[in-house]
Amino acid sequence: MKVRESTPDLLVVEYRPVWMGLGLIAFILGFVVFGIAILSDGDTLRGVTVLLLGLVCGGIGFGAFVRRAQAVFHRPEGWVEIRRRSVFGTRKVRHDLSEISRAVVESLSDSARVSLVIDAGESAGTHPITTIYSSGDKQPVADAINDWLTRARAP
Template sequence: MKIARNTPTQLILTDIPWFYGVLFAFNTVIFIALGLILTLAGGRFMIYGLVLIIGGGAFGFWTFHKFVRRVLVIFDRATQTLEIREKSIFGYEAIEHPLTELSHAEVESTLPKGSFLAPNQHRPVLVLDQGMSAGRHPIVTRYTKGSDTARLVDVINDWLTADKVDSDSQSA
């Protein structure tokens, strides 16, 4: 996840999973190409080719839809809103919350399944403490390794506290 804009009035975060998009698209093309080769070979290989075309193509499109999602998170002081936009190949979804409901951001960590030697994986989570959507809301569904998530959470929390410092100094 990248910081697209960080101004006193607006913080915009973007996540475009190019690596996964290329990987799943290439995987789908490989399955369909192998299926076409088997289908063109004819005979009993034709059925296997059709299964590869249909099954591999469907699985490729499903994984692409499930894991390749462009996420845009907009924190806007001017409109006092927090908007999370998510776009996949099959649709677009936007969720909007009042900025006053957002308490802070946290790092959510997990240990990969079946591997006690692998490092923890992390993802950023927004904590809403008020309203009907109160609770923890992950910004992205996948976990990543490294310290980028902690830096992103620090930027979000610094941006949120800057608003509180500004409003306290104006009221004094």
């Protein structure tokens, strides 16, 4: 997760799972090559099984884990929008900037994610920017969001 843009009026925080996507593509291609090799040896049933297994498992993994997430904080219009994009489509959730109390890091074992906290109102609770936990230090991103929120609220 990285800060892509930080100006007094706009903050964009983004998570792009490029390595996860490339790894799953390599997984799928490995099964495809192996399946084609088996097919070329004349074992049709085993070759098709390997091909389908790689395509189905790799496709499910790709759909489940390769999701781009973005949080856009827009001071002039007073909103923050959490955008999540996968092969299945895009989902956007918008909150008033004044509702966001702070950003926190949620940890699970040795992985973490950044979440936005809304203390009161209809949307009260913790709203993760990404749906998955990933490795790496997320505290600098949470600090950047909190610093930007402090500056945006200053008169």
